[in-house]
Amino acid sequence: MFRLIKNEIKSTAHSMTGIYLATGIAIAVMALTIQGMHFHILPNWVAALGLIISMVAGLLLFLLTMIVVLVNFSKSLYGAEGYLSFALPVSGGRLLGTKTIVSVIWMFSSYILSLLIEIGIMVYTTQTLATGEVMDLIKQILPMFVNMPNPSVLILAGVFMGLSFFLTLFMIVADVFFATTAANTRPFQKNARLWTILLSAAVLIPTMWISTRLTNDVPLTFMLTAKQVGFIPEAMSVPNQLSTYLPQGPGDWGIKFGVVGILFELPLSALLLYFTSYMMNHKTNVK
Amino acid sequence: MSNIITVQDLHKSYGNKEVLKGVSFALEDGQIIGLLGPNGCGKTSMLKILTGLIHDYQGSVLIDGHPIGVDSKQLVAYLPERSYLASWMRAKDAIETIAALFLDFNRAKAFAMLKDFDLSADQKVKDMSKGMQEKLLLALTMCREARLYIMDEPLGGVDPAARLQIKQTILSNRPKGSAMLISTHQIHDLEDVFDHALMIREGVVIADEPVWSITAGGRTLEQFYCEKHGIPMFAPTQGHPTPPPGAPVGNLAAQLDALRQSDPEAYARLIQSQQQ
Numbered sequence: 264m265f266r267l268i269k270n271e272i273k274s275t276a277h278s279m280t281g282i283y284l285a286t287g288i289a290i291a292v293m294a295l296t297i298q299g300m301h302f303h304i305l306p307n308w309v310a311a312l313g314l315i316i317s318m319v320a321g322l323l324l325f326l327l328t329m330i331v332v333l334v335n336f337s338k339s340l341y342g343a344e345g346y347l348s349f350a351l352p353v354s355g356g357r358l359l360g361t362k363t364i365v366s367v368i369w370m371f372s373s374y375i376l377s378l379l380i381e382i383g384i385m386v387y388t389t390q391t392l393a394t395g396e397v398m399d400l401i402k403q404i405l406p407m408f409v410n411m412p413n414p415s416v417l418i419l420a421g422v423f424m425g426l427s428f429f430l431t432l433f434m435i436v437a438d439v440f441f442a443t444t445a446a447n448t449r450p451f452q453k454n455a456r457l458w459t460i461l462l463s464a465a466v467l468i469p470t471m472w473i474s475t476r477l478t479n480d481v482p483l484t485f486m487l488t489a490k491q492v493g494f495i496p497e498a499m500s501v502p503n504q505l506s507t508y509l510p511q512g513p514g515d516w517g518i519k520f521g522v523v524g525i526l527f528e529l530p531l532s533a534l535l536l537y538f539t540s541y542m543m544n545h546k547t548n549v550k
Numbered sequence: 551m552s553n554i555i556t557v558q559d560l561h562k563s564y565g566n567k568e569v570l571k572g573v574s575f576a577l578e579d580g581q582i583i584g585l586l587g588p589n590g591c592g593k594t595s596m597l598k599i600l601t602g603l604i605h606d607y608q609g610s611v612l613i614d615g616h617p618i619g620v621d622s623k624q625l626v627a628y629l630p631e632r633s634y635l636a637s638w639m640r641a642k643d644a645i646e647t648i649a650a651l652f653l654d655f656n657r658a659k660a661f662a663m664l665k666d667f668d669l670s671a672d673q674k675v676k677d678m679s680k681g682m683q684e685k686l687l688l689a690l691t692m693c694r695e696a697r698l699y700i701m702d703e704p705l706g707g708v709d710p711a712a713r714l715q716i717k718q719t720i721l722s723n724r725p726k727g728s729a730m731l732i733s734t735h736q737i738h739d740l741e742d743v744f745d746h747a748l749m750i751r752e753g754v755v756i757a758d759e760p761v762w763s764i765t766a767g768g769r770t771l772e773q774f775y776c777e778k779h780g781i782p783m784f785a786p787t788q789g790h791p792t793p794p795p796g797a798p799v800g801n802l803a804a805q806l807d808a809l810r811q812s813d814p815e816a817y818a819r820l821i822q823s824q825q826q
Contacts, residue, residue, distance in 0.1 A: 270650050277638050346634035349603045351651055352623040449564075449606055549603040 267353065267361040272368075274339070278331045279369060282324060283376075289320035290380065297388060314388065321380035328373035332366040333439045341447040341455065345549040355543030359440065359536060366436050371429060420487050423520055430525050430532075437532040438467045441539045448546040466535070474528050478521030485520040494522075552614070554579040554698050554729040555600065560609035562595050569595050570607070571753040577729070579614075579697075582743050584761075585733040586775055587750035593733045594631060596750070597702050600731070601628045614697060627696035631703045633683045637676040641669055641686055654695040663689040663719070681708040688716055692723040699728060705736040713739055741771035749778055 296313030299305030442463035451458035479500040499521040562570040569592040598604040613622035649657040667685040749757035
């Protein structure tokens with residue numbers, strides 16, 4: 264399995280390097296244009312353009328990663344490269360597991376990198392262009408952070424948000440892998456690309472709808488406050504009533520996370536991967 | 551001797567079209583088997599089933615007693631009709647990839663074979679001609695220590711000189727005791743290496759015989775194929791260079807060699823016309 268993962272990372276890294284390189288160039292252009300404006304070499308509109316390009320590049324990074332990962336799955340299994348993939352002495356489940364792990368790793372890395380790029384752009388432009396008003400504004404904002412909960416709760420909230428995002432990514436990957444594989448079985452193979460899109464939407468849209476309804480309407484959420492964490496019998500759609508469930512002091516901060524949708528998505532993703540593996544072993548044809 | 555491949559009542563359809571109609575055969579281990587038949591007769595579908603690329607079929611298929619799966623794939627080295635290498639790869643990347651994925655792959659032998667083929671390890675797959683890609687894929691296949699080699703048209707789309715080189719590579723690198731199943735239209739070029747012929751027509755096995763029993767009466771395997779498929783044998787066309795008297799008919803390697811020695815210009819014209 265380790266050899267498969269290593270090889271999968273190596274083969275996908277080729278496409279990913281191009282995306283990361285393009286993003287890096289966009290950021291370098293942004294930094295140069297802002298420096299150019301700072302030293303009155305370039306007009307303001309050039310710097311603004313550089314800023315927009317790098318922000319868009321940050322957002323595109325995640326989107327392009329998703330496209331590359333999903334196209335790579337289709338190409339490496341059901342395109343010409345499938346002649347090698349399916350001839351390997353490994354089970355369909357192991358092949359699928361490898362591709363899922365590597366896909367989620369790339370998507371998560373790009374998501375984190377996108378976030379860091381956007382934060383980096385904000386910090387960089389603020390530092391480079393900070394005028395007296397900007398610095399005053401920052402000084403006014405800083406005291407507001409005094410009422411924030413202690414760092415461990417903030418970290419926990421970050422971990423929880425990251426985890427829920429990770430699980431949603433996992434579900435999207437499982438959904439598209441399922442649709443791509445189903446589209447390469449006999450009934451759909453003639454128009455495999457079209458069926459991939461249709462089947463993917465046919466599974467993803469109802470899943471997201473059910474997940475959202477469960478998250479909003481089922482009275483079970485995960486609550487984080489400065490002092491405590493725990494589950495409370497309250498739906499996401501109900502306005503925060505922290506004091507009802509968790510004791511807190513004045514000025515305390517709290518946040519609710521819906522968990523029922525995630526609890527629904529996780530087994531569904533596993534089920535989709537199980538069916539995908541079954542189809543890979545019994546139903547698919549490599550053209 | 552045990553059977554390396556056992557196929558019973560194999561059916562495969564694409565929509566309403568049935569390409570394999572209850573095919574059954576058993577092939578002995580250690581032999582070179584020619585899988586012969588016209589385009590669309592189901593040869594490639596059968597090879598894809600044997601290698602685990604097609605899963606939706608009916609019937610029983612065993613490789614050395616194993617149903618198609620992890621165990622059977624460990625025994626099989628497959629040379630498909632089309633390249634499975636990513637276009638960004640260089641020849642050395644392809645070798646490293648196969649070396650990483652197959653424990654029975656001999657990396658050093660593969661690099662040596664590249665040299666024999668006059669291929670650069672740094673050349674990109676997308677910049678290679680069909681013949682060069684064919685040689686690279688052959689190196690990747692033949693550098694495995696497999697029990698069964700399955701090859702789909704290994705001589706397809708390459709010039710006569712390359713055909714000869716490919717044929718020699720296949721024979722000289724075949725591990726002792728291993729079996730080969732070779733699908734080909736170039737019967738003339740390979741008939742002297744086949745131990746057994748399996749002919750398919752319209753999804754049905756029409757001949758499953760040792761080559762010695764076919765050629766015992768003096769006819770060639772190609773003649774037998776033409777008889778079975780109702781194809782008339784053509785006489786050489788005027789204007790084409792013909793081998794000098796004495797060159798053994800039916801042996802492309804010997805014919806080419808003799809032609810090169812007796813009439814180098816005609817040999818060059820033949821190679822050029824094949825390349826065009």
